[in-house]
Amino acid sequence: MSLEFSNAEEAKDYAEYTLGVDDDAVKRLVLQSAITREMMKVLLPEKVITHLRNISGRGEQPRIADIGTGPGNWLFDVRAQLREEGINATLDGYDLYPTMFPPEETSKAENVNFNELNIHTKEQFIPLEKYDVIHIRYLSAAIGPEQWDGAFDNCMSILKPGGIFMWEELLLEKMSINDPTKWTNVLAVFKLNWSILRRNDVDPKLSSLFSTKLEEMTKEEFTTQSLPEKGQRMQAANMSMATKELVDRAVEHGEAVVKHLGLESAEQLQGMLKLAQKDFKEGCVLHMPVNRWTAVKPLVIATGRTTGDGSRDLESVQAGWTEVFKKWLC
Numbered sequence: 001m002s003l004e005f006s007n008a009e010e011a012k013d014y015a016e017y018t019l020g021v022d023d024d025a026v027k028r029l030v031l032q033s034a035i036t037r038e039m040m041k042v043l044l045p046e047k048v049i050t051h052l053r054n055i056s057g058r059g060e061q062p063r064i065a066d067i068g069t070g071p072g073n074w075l076f077d078v079r080a081q082l083r084e085e086g087i088n089a090t091l092d093g094y095d096l097y098p099t100m101f102p103p104e105e106t107s108k109a110e111n112v113n114f115n116e117l118n119i120h121t122k123e124q125f126i127p128l129e130k131y132d133v134i135h136i137r138y139l140s141a142a143i144g145p146e147q148w149d150g151a152f153d154n155c156m157s158i159l160k161p162g163g164i165f166m167w168e169e170l171l172l173e174k175m176s177i178n179d180p181t182k183w184t185n186v187l188a189v190f191k192l193n194w195s196i197l198r199r200n201d202v203d204p205k206l207s208s209l210f211s212t213k214l215e216e217m218t219k220e221e222f223t224t225q226s227l228p229e230k231g232q233r234m235q236a237a238n239m240s241m242a243t244k245e246l247v248d249r250a251v252e253h254g255e256a257v258v259k260h261l262g263l264e265s266a267e268q269l270q271g272m273l274k275l276a277q278k279d280f281k282e283g284c285v286l287h288m289p290v291n292r293w294t295a296v297k298p299l300v301i302a303t304g305r306t307t308g309d310g311s312r313d314l315e316s317v318q319a320g321w322t323e324v325f326k327k328w329l330c
């Protein structure tokens, strides 16, 4: 990805997270969460429920973490599903921006905990207690092409062997407009040089990480195209708000970012935003294709010398005994 900012530091800051982290962003995430719920229908698949039930059956309390949780919408939905299933679990949400967390009364009422954590900072994962299920949703805007492996390993480090990892991600490069010949203003905004956002490697990257580091991988595909009319209108509003966040963040970061997008001035960008928002109001829908990867952390890591939690794996224990026998026999 080529960055042509005049100031490298500025470019780096901008690249870190290009969406909003204020009250408006929280409102959009509530809307996006409702759209996702409608689109996916199933929050915790049967396999996850069975895993949690087995843990409860052993007299333990299952532990679930949501990384990049924002206002914790997914966790609150999980609490509701688990209540129906009669399962009590520890629910912990982590995010780099605590401004996104819900008010304390809300989190206390549902017994959901929130803590600050950067998915890219390994040291912050080390003291954490391990989890039975780890979930991530819509975090690719915060992960650069060279950061996937590190972020993935950090999450794996707090997943118990036998635990389940679920990652739901938007495929930016496969987004589509309901009528591209009609909604030219939306198209114009998305044709700008948003190269900083293009995570073209999301699908191959997550498929590869899940299939090499975990077992029993499944990949489910969803799209907002399948939603009824009301859901489509909600998606239009979601994308209108997301476009505003992107534009506001770009303008906030100044001239270098505006130039990188291929424009002369911030005013020009804001003018394009207004026209795009008009398109969204008048019927334009920008559709989100979303994949959900689910897989299980192996009890024994076949290739490495140690399991994710630092204990020695079965293969290396067996190799050690082979050495002892050889010595006895020789």
Ligand SMILES: C[S@@+](CC[C@H](N)C(=O)[O-])C[C@H]1O[C@@H](n2cnc3c(N)ncnc32)[C@H](O)[C@@H]1O
Pocket (backbone or CB within 6 Å): 016, 017, 019, 021, 029, 033, 067, 068, 069, 070, 071, 072, 073, 074, 094, 095, 096, 097, 100, 117, 118, 119, 120, 136, 137, 138, 139, 142
């Ligand atoms: C698009 S939102 C999704 C929020 C939530 N997962 C959901 O589905 O509603 C992305 C979230 O990632 C958080 N985030 C951004 N960079 C992060 C990082 N480096 N580590 C952890 N969280 C991060 C943002 O604050 C934001 O809450």
